[in-house]
Amino acid sequence: MNSVDYQNINPTTIVIFGGSGDLNKRKLIPALYNLYIDRYLPEQFHIIGLGRTEFSDEEFREVLEEGVNDFSRRKAENGSWEEFREHISYHVSNVKDLESYKEVVGLVEKKEQEWGAKEPNRLFYLSVSPSLFEPIAINLGRAGACNDVNRTRIIVEKPFGHDLKTAHSLNRLLTKIFAEQQIYRIDHYLGKETVQNILTFRFTNALFEPIWNRNYIDHIQITVSETVGVGTRGGYYEGSGALRDMIQNHVLQLVAMIAMEPPISLNADEIRNKKAEVIRAMRKYSPDEVKDHAVRGQYGPGWIKGEEVIGYRDAEGVAEDSNTETYAAAQFYIDNWRWQDVPFYVRTGKRMADKTTAITIQLKSAPHRAFVSNGKINQDPNRIVINIQPEMGMKIRFQAKRPGVSQIVNPVEMIFDYDEAYDAPTPEAYETLLLDAIAGNAALFMRADQVEAAWEAVMPILEAWENEPITDYPSYDAGSWGPKAADKLLAQNGHRWFNPPARNVLETVIEDKHNESKAGVINLHTYNEVNDLSYCAAELFVSKAQEAVEKYGRFTVCLSGGSSSKAMYELLAKEPLASKVPWKNVYAFWGDERAVSIDHADSNAGMAMDALLRHVPIPEDQIFPIQGGLRADVAALQYEEVLQRFFQGRSPRFDLVWLGMGGDGHTLSVFPGVSISQKEMTWVKEVFVPKLDSYRITLTPQLVNQAHSVAFIAYGEGKAEALKHVLEGPYEPNQYPAQLIRPTHGDVHWFVDNEATSALSKSE
Secondary structure (H helix, E strand, O other): OOOOOOOOOOOEEEEEEOOOOHHHHHHHHHHHHHHHHOOOOOOOEEEEEEEOOOOOHHHHHHHHHHHHHHHOOOOOOOOHHHHHHHHEEEEEOOOOOHHHHHHHHHHHHHHHHHHOOOOOEEEEEEOOOHHHHHHHHHHHHHOOOOOOOOOEEEEEOOOOOOOHHHHHHHHHHHHHHOOHHHEEEOOHHHHOHHHHHHHHHHHOOOOOHHHOOOOOEEEEEEEEEOOOOOOOOHHHHHOOOHHHHHHHHHHHHHHHHHHOOOOOOOOHHHHHHHHHHHHHOEOOOOOOOHHHHEEEEOEEEEEEOOEEEOOHHHOOOOOOOOOOOOEEEEEEOEOOOOOOOOOEEEEEEOOEOOOEEEEEEEEOOOOOOOOEEOOEEOOOOOEEEEEEEOOOEEEEEEEEEOOOOOOOEEEEEEEEEHHHHOOOOOOOHHHHHHHHHHHOOOOOOEOHHHHHHHHHHHHHHHHHHHHOOOOOOOOEEEOEOOOHHHHHHHHOOOOOOOOOOOOOOOHHHHHHHHHOOEOOEOEEEEEOOHHHHHHHHHHHHHHHHHHHHHHHOOEEEEEOOOHHHHHHHHHHOOOOOHHHOOHHHEEEEEOEEEOOOOOOOOOHHHHHHHHOHHHOOOOHHHEOOOOOOOOHHHHHHHHHHHHHHHOOOOOOOOOEEEEEOOOOOOEOOEOOOOOOOOOOOOOEEEEEEOOOOEEEEEEOHHHHOOOOEEEEEEOOHHHHHHHHHHHHOOOOOOOOHHHHOOOOOOEEEEEEEOOOOOOOOOOO
16 A cells, blocks of 8 residues: 555664563564565564563574464474574663663664665564653663664554553653654554555545545444453553553544545555544544443453353452443544544444454435335445454445345345455564564554544543443443443434344354264154153253353244144243243244234244243244235245344344244245245245145245254154155255255254154164
C-alpha cells in the first residue's frame, strides 16, 4: 500500500529493549527471521537484544531458536537459521543507567564502522513495560543515540498512555527528544493483511466508493472478540479493561480506515492525516449521554470449547469485587459530511462465544421492493463483511432468485478468501510493521494527534464508568456473546448484532466419539417393549436439555410428527420427567410439516402441542411451528426466515433433532424418489410427494446433519428391512432417504425394538 523501496534498505542495527522478554521471543525475532528468509532485510544488519537476564550470545540465540520453532510460520531449519543467528548478539543492560546506553551506542557504532556504512539505519524497539518508556527515551537522548533524524527511529509498544492526560504527557516527552517522524507508535492490528486491504478494497474499486456514505450505508459494526480469559495477567488487566485495552487503539484504528476520506497519495502523512480527521470528528458524549451509548460487562463462569472455565473475579490477581470491564460496546457517530448520523457499533470482549475480528457494513434497504410472496416482502438489505481473523477475506451478501417458477428471493454470498485465492503464506503483522519501520514508512503507525484524539473519544465513557461502579457483575456467562444490555444498545435503533458463523465449540470432543462409531451409528438402543423404548427416549431428551442449558444457556430442539414420537411426548408431559426439563430455556422447532394448518388433525405441530407443549411451562414465544396452512413454497421460505432470525444469520445448529423413519426408509418429509440437492442453498424446502399426492415442508438433510445430536425412533416389524438397509446396506439415499442423515460431528441415537432389529446382522 505504499511506494517505499524495500529492496534497497541501508545497513541497519536493531536494538531491542526487553530482548529477553516474551514479545521478542514470540513475535519480533520470528518476524525478523521471516523477513530475512524472504530477503527483505539488508545484507548488512545486526540485532542487539538488551535485558537484565545474564545470557551469553550463544545462550540468547538458543532461547530465540526455541521461540522461532514454537511461534514462527517457518521453523529454524534448512540452514537459514544458522545464517540468521550470526546477526544476533546480547548485552546485559540497565535501562536506568546512562553508562549502559553509552555501551550500547558503542556497540552500534562499532558495527557500523565494520560495515563502512555512510547512512546506516538505527532502530530502537521498546518491548518493555510502559513505565520504562520515559527513562529509556531520556537516556537515549542523553547518550546521543538518535541524533540522525532521518535514519534513527524509536518504536513504542502499546499501551500508549493510561488516559488522555498520560498520553499527552508521554507525547510531550518524546517530541522533546525526538522528531515526530522518528517516533513509531505501533499497533499490530494495522499490520494484518486484511486491515491493509481495506484501503485497497475501498479506493481501487469503482464499485464501492460511490456507495460508501450516509446515503447508502445504514450502519457499521466492528466486533473484536476473544475466547480466552485474562489467564495470569489479571493484575495487569485490572488497571486496563476492555475499553482501554482494545477499543481506544485497535478498534478506533479500524473505524478510521473504514471511514477515512480518499487520500491523494500513499504518502505516510497523507494517510495519517485522513485517519486523524475521522477520529477528531467522532462525537463526544456528555456524562448523562454515556449510558445510552455505551455498555460494559464482566464475564462469569461458563463453558468454552466444551470445558468449564472460571469467572473473571476468580482469576489470579483480580479483586473479588473487581469493577473492571472485560466487555465493552459503544455506539459512535462521526460528525462529518460523509457519515453524519450513521451509527458505528463497536464491541470487544474476553471469554466470548468465538474468536473473531470482523467489520460488517450494512447497507440500506432498496427504496422499492417488488418481490413479494403471500403479502410478505422478502428482501434483506445488502451487506459487506470484512473478516480480519481468524479467517481472512471478504463477503458481499446480496439477493438472488431461487430456482423455480415462483418469484422468491433469498440471500446469497460472493466470497473472497485469502487461503483459497493465494498459495503464498500471509505474512504476520509484525513482519509488515517491522519492515516498514526499517524502511522508514510510517503509514501504518500512529501519530501523536491520532493517539490523543482516540483518547478524547473514549474519555467521557471511561470517566462516567469510573464515577459509577457496577453492582451486578458478572453480567455475562463465559462462552456467550456478552451482556443483554449490549443487545438493547442496538435494539433502540432497530438493529441487532451480527454474530459470526458458528464454529463447533465441541468439535474435537464429538469428532473423537464419531470416530469410534460403526457404520455411522454411535448408539443403538434396543428394547423388548415399546413403552420402555419411549421412556428411554424421553430420558435422552431430558439429559440433552439439561446438558445444553448448563453449557449454552438454552436448549434448541427440533421435533417430529408421527405416532412414534407421540408416545415419548406424552411421557415428557408427565412426572417424573416433566419437572426435570428446564422448560423456560427450551426453544422448540419442527423438522417437517404437512401442508395443513396447526389445528388440523394431521398437523405435526398440532400433535406435539396437544401431547406435550400445552402441558409444560415453555414460554409461548419460544415455540416456532412451521406455518403449514400456507402454500408450501411460501411456508418453507417463511420458516427459513424464522431460523435466520433466531440463529442470527448463522447456520442453525440444533442441540437435538428428533426423527422417525417410515417402513419405506423415509425421514423428515424426504420420501424415496424425492430429490433434494446436496448443494441446495436453503435450510427449508418444499417437496412434492407423489405417493401421497401432496406437498410438504421439510428441513434439508444437510441442515439436520449439523446438529449436536440426532435421535431416531423406529419400532415394529414393518421397519425391519428399511432399518437393515439404512444401517448395514449400501448407500442408496434415493431409495432409503434416512441414509442422508449422517451428522458431520454430532452423535446419533437409534431407539428401536426387537422387531425392528430382527433383520440386522447378529454380532458375535
